[in-house]
Amino acid sequence: MAYTEEELKKELETKEYEYGFYTDIESDTFPVGLNEDVIRKISEKKEEPEWMTQWRLEAYENFKEMTEPEWANVNYKKPDLQAISYYSAPKTKPKYESLDEVDPELLNTFDKLGISLEEQKKLAGVAVDIVIDSVSVATTFKETLAEKGIVFCSISEAIQKHPELVKKYIGTVIPPKDNYYAALNSAVFTDGSFCYIPKGVRCPMELSTYFRINQAGTGQFERTLVIADESSYVSYLEGCTAPSRDENQLHAAVVELIAMDDAEIKYSTVQNWYPGDKDGKGGVFNFVTKRGLCHTRSKISWTQVETGSAVTWKYPSCILKGDHSIGEFYSIAVTNNYQQADTGTKMVHLGKNTRSTIISKGISAGKSQNSYRGLVQVGARAKNARNFSQCDSLLMGNDCGAHTFPYIEAKSNSAQIEHEATTSKIGEDQIFYCNQRGIDTEKAIALIVNGFSKEVLNKLPMEFAVEAQKLLEISLEGSVG
Amino acid sequence: MEFKEKLISSYLAFEEDMDLSDSVHDTRAEALKVFEEKGFPTKRDEAWKYTSLDSLIREDYALFPKSEASIELKDVKKYFLYDTDTYKVIFIDGVYSPFLSNTTHDGLDVCLMSAALTKPKYRDLINTYFNKIAPGDDSLTALNTSYAKEGAYVYIPKNSVAEKPIEIIHFSSGNEEALWLQPRNLVVVDKNSQVQIIERHQSLTEHPVVTNSVTEIYVHQEAFVDYYKLQNDLPTASLIDNTYITQEKKSHASVHTFALGGKLIRNNLRFYHKGEHILSTLKGVTILEGKQHVDHSTLVHHSQPNCESHQDYKGIFSERSEGVFNGQILVDKIAQKTNAFQQNNNVLLDDKATVNSKPQLEIFADDVKCSHGCTIGQMDEEALFYLRTRGIPKKEAKALMTYAFANNVLESVQLPSLKKRINGQIARKLGVNLGFEL
Structure with a gap:
């Protein structure tokens, strides 16, 4: 019997968040609320030097002046920032020498997520810096990296051990007063990753971090800083999941990338925060600021697969400051049920002969809203700037929406900019063609969606591509017709 | 005194000549309140992100020309599209010029808004159509509404074709140092009828003039409206054109905008669909030089199934000119089988020229074909x-x-x-x- 659209829909709606479990680890959590004392206490807890504390406080001063942005095409109840605990760390602050010492509960968590540390260590060759509720608990492969002079550690460790690097670069791409959530993050960030690739070094493996919000009522404010020195190369992977929780959890991260002359950074994200249940209850608010700065002849490439979060507000951007620099943005955003996503990129062309490519694929199903919002800006001095943008949206069902808000600003007559966008649904003839060849409707849809997203999936590193494909399947299973 | 204050306080003087017991008067008073509250749009308004009115409203303008200007036919003949064979509604400094015009009441009405607003025989039509699609919350439209008095009024009855095109021309004579004009036009095309209209604003001297015009167009079932806007004014003249079009089923409305000159031109063009199988066409050519600025802001609101819209805007910009395209396609949930296309191509000829383009799609229905394309480049x-x-x-x-x-x-x-x-x-x-x- 044929699998009808109704059945597919039903199955999808009842599909629970597969990663919704809660790890019972004793946590050391601050009382709720946000004020100067909390910031000082975070800083103290992290044993940070005085300049860092001052930097945080300055950010907080700026933050107090700001109001929450409202221009995004999303609708939600604003989180009460005073009702959040700004610090939550596993109590027994584990500093493991080997995996055997790790709390078995924690290991279980990772097993359920499908990332076994041992396996990854052996097979994938991925160094994983795992962040659970703000504190980095395990870093692997450190020695191999250290041999090459690569620094890959948690940002708190970097503040202790490499203060000169952190001090020099933190906040240079995203200044603390950049926007509301960046300011908040700058004031209260608890952990995150730091990566420095020295001159001329090609990082031998994919660096990766896993974020997970665990404790109820805690906001996740991590800060990532990646610096690729001259002629170096690094590929950085970031994955996120959060257990099922009914109240909305806030996630306001800041990611700064700096590519020096001739360097290349490839930054891939698979975001799978808890999207809320089928009635739109719960889910994570994902308000992230990501930006990269490109010096001469350097390249920054963002790839993202966004399938989770109740509300997403995220615009990984490239400032193409150096001549001949390249910015890329590849994105798949999938929304289902009551999810809302407002995501896109900014490509700011400042240097001569700069190039950028934007490929964005939005898939909306259920009662979700999916927006692309992008800016391509060519300054007066950016001679021969080149941009190509393509945004395609796929609508599944009649209760969802797909929106495109591109901003294109050109001040140079040698600029060449192309933008195109389409919106459509999966053609009945396409499905019919597949049916005719013995492929059932659901498989056909998976096939078509896969083809639709292929341009972006192809840009993901091998290890991630598999997971991303799996995520796409989970998020969309049965929702189409 | 700031110009906004002047506009608000001058309203009392304007009111003196009006019939206060009239329902139109309530509409005017209400509109003034909206303007008073909202004021002129600023760059902080998303819809005005790339166009600033600051340089315009810093100056002072006369709102009511003191002396009646007369101009010779031979001086303005070159601005007419045809010598004869068109209906003409001509205004000089906002005042109707019977000498230059050629109006009619024979079968169709091509006449004056002032007549339509005051004469009892038009009462029903005014109650049905006046200020019904112009959005109440738009400050510039509200400003126009509060001073709505004169303009062209066109009514084409059922099953008829206007045999001659209609030319609507607004001249400014330069009698005033600086002039602020607010013409208000109303076009109603009844079932199964057709009309072609050409609208033009022309200043005759280099005295600054700002025109804040509102046109409401009602296109009934199976009717066809072909509207051309010729914007080729002197570099001292500015124009804010607000055009609202509502279409009934199986109708076709087409608006061509030729923005070839002016200090600052802003075109707010809005299409609303009230039935199925509607076709809307929006096309424009912009060729600018000097420090001219043109902003095309379009909206096609697809609120019914099986409709189609085409937008095609081309821009060529040289010297320090600036072009803005802000196109919006809105497709409601019920508007299945919508075909909506939007195209904006720009050529920058000089290094100081600027283009800002924002083609937007907001789509809530799944069985639609919508696309937009935007390019910025140079001559091959x-x-x-x-x-x-x-x-x-x-x-x-x-x-x-x-x-x-x-x-x-x-x-x-x-x-x-x-x-x-x-x-x-x-x-x-x-x-x-x-x-x-x-």
Whole structure:
């Protein structure tokens, strides 16, 4: 019997968040609320030097002046920032020498997520810096990296051990007063990753971090800083999941990338925060600021697969400051049920002969809203700037929406900019063609969606591509017709 | 006194000549309140992100011209599309000029808004149509509504075709140092009827003039409205044009905007659909130089199934000119089988020229075909070279390519003499005579 659209829909709606479990680890959590004392206490807890504390406080001063942005095409109840605990760390602050010492509960968590540390260590060759509720608990492969002079550690460790690097670069791409959530993050960030690739070094493996919000009522404010020195190369992977929780959890991260002359950074994200249940209850608010700065002849490439979060507000951007620099943005955003996503990129062309490519694929199903919002800006001095943008949206069902808000600003007559966008649904003839060849409707849809997203999936590193494909399947299973 | 204050306080003087017991008066008073509250839009308003009115409203303008200006036919004849054979509604400094006009009540109404607003026989029509689609919360439209008094009124009854095109021309004589005009037009095309309208604003001297115009167009079932806006004014004249069009089922409305000159031009063009199988066409050619600024802001709101819309805007910008395109396509959940297309192509000829483009799609229905495309580039050097190898001089080669670029829009112009005139204007702008017409 044929699998009808109704059945597919039903199955999808009842599909629970597969990663919704809660790890019972004793946590050391601050009382709720946000004020100067909390910031000082975070800083103290992290044993940070005085300049860092001052930097945080300055950010907080700026933050107090700001109001929450409202221009995004999303609708939600604003989180009460005073009702959040700004610090939550596993109590027994584990500093493991080997995996055997790790709390078995924690290991279980990772097993359920499908990332076994041992396996990854052996097979994938991925160094994983795992962040659970703000504190980095395990870093692997450190020695191999250290041999090459690569620094890959948690940002708190970097503040202790490499203060000169952190001090020099933190906040240079995203200044603390950049926007509301960046300011908040700058004031209260608890952990995150730091990566420095020295001159001329090609990082031998994919660096990766896993974020997970665990404790109820805690906001996740991590800060990532990646610096690729001259002629170096690094590929950085970031994955996120959060257990099922009914109240909305806030996630306001800041990611700064700096590519020096001739360097290349490839930054891939698979975001799978808890999207809320089928009635739109719960889910994570994902308000992230990501930006990269490109010096001469350097390249920054963002790839993202966004399938989770109740509300997403995220615009990984490239400032193409150096001549001949390249910015890329590849994105798949999938929304289902009551999810809302407002995501896109900014490509700011400042240097001569700069190039950028934007490929964005939005898939909306259920009662979700999916927006692309992008800016391509060519300054007066950016001679021969080149941009190509393509945004395609796929609508599944009649209760969802797909929106495109591109901003294109050109001040140079040698600029060449192309933008195109389409919106459509999966053609009945396409499905019919597949049916005719013995492929059932659901498989056909998976096939078509896969083809639709292929341009972006192809840009993901091998290890991630598999997971991303799996995520796409989970998020969309049965929702189409 | 700030100009906004002046506009608000002058309203009392304006009111004195009006019939206060009239329902239109309530509409005016209400609109003034909206303007008073909202004021002029600023760059902080998303819809005005790229266009600032600051430089305009810093100055002071006369709202009511003191002396009646008269102009000779021979001085303005060149601005008419046809000497005869058109209905003409001509205004000088906002005042109707019976001498230059050619109105009619024979079968169809081509006459004055002031007559329609005051005479009892038009009462029902005014109650049905006046200020019904112009949004109440738009501050500039509200400003126009509060001073709504004069403009063109066109009514085409059922099953009839306006045999001659209608020309609506607003001249400013330069009698005033600076003038602020607020014409209000109303066009109603009843079932199964057709009309062609050409609208133009022209200043005769270099005294600054700002026109804040509102036009409401009602297109009934199976009717066809073909509207042309010719914006080729002096570099001291500015225009804020607000045009609202509502369409009933199986109707077709087409608006061509030729923005060829002016200090600042803002076109707010809004299409609303009230039935199925509607076709809407929005096309524009913008050719600017100097420090001119043109902002096209369009909206097509697809609120019914099986409708189609086409937007095609071409822009050519030289020297320090600035172009803005802000196109919005809205497709409601029930508007299945919508086909909506939007295209914006721009050529930047000089290094100081700027283009800001924001083509937006907001789609809530799944079975639709919607797309938009936007490009910014320059003349293809290789194509230019090719033409020159064939013995065509550089200037002519460039003109030829400009024509080709704008031709998509030009070829859908239904009036041959209008097409000829626009071709001529483009040729003059480019300083060439190609010796043939496209």
